Amino acid sequence: MNFFISDALAQADAGSQGDSLMSLLFPIGLVVILYFFMIRPQVKRQKEHKKLVGALAKGDEVATEGGLLGKITDLGDNFAQVEIAEGIEVKIRRQAVAAILPKGSLKEL
Numbered sequence: 786m787n788f789f790i791s792d793a794l795a796q797a798d799a800g801s802q803g804d805s806l807m808s809l810l811f812p813i814g815l816v817v818i819l820y821f822f823m824i825r826p827q828v829k830r831q832k833e834h835k836k837l838v839g840a841l842a843k844g845d846e847v848a849t850e851g852g853l854l855g856k857i858t859d860l861g862d863n864f865a866q867v868e869i870a871e872g873i874e875v876k877i878r879r880q881a882v883a884a885i886l887p888k889g890s891l892k893e894l
Contacts, residue, residue: 838879841865846886849877854891 841847845857847867858874859866865882868874 834880837885838882841879841882841885846888846891847882848884848886849881850883851877851881853877854886856891 843857843860848854853869855867855869857865858868864876865879866874866876
């Protein structure tokens with residue numbers, strides 16, 4: 786009955802404790818790299834965007850994620866009224882604001 790289990794396989798388990806530690810370090814290293822290169826920067830961007838949306842005020846010139854540029858004329862809890870041309874206003878979600886532009890960026894309004 787010795788032909789079912791080879792001697793090489795039976796002896797391989799005896800010295801594999803050092804290898805198991807090294808094989809455990811690789812996935813842990815990948816998780817650490819994933820955290821520092823993907824998760825942490827994304828959380829930082831989310832915090833900055835939340836701060837930007839919270840700082841919106843009437844009269845700010847903004848750029849939306851959809852590419853609209855305009856001046857905020859009215860603010861609500863979740864929505865903002867943006868004037869994109871003289872007499873033309875659109876209602877957008879506050880979270881759709883991508884950037885606050887410097888004052889005077891939109892001279893043609």
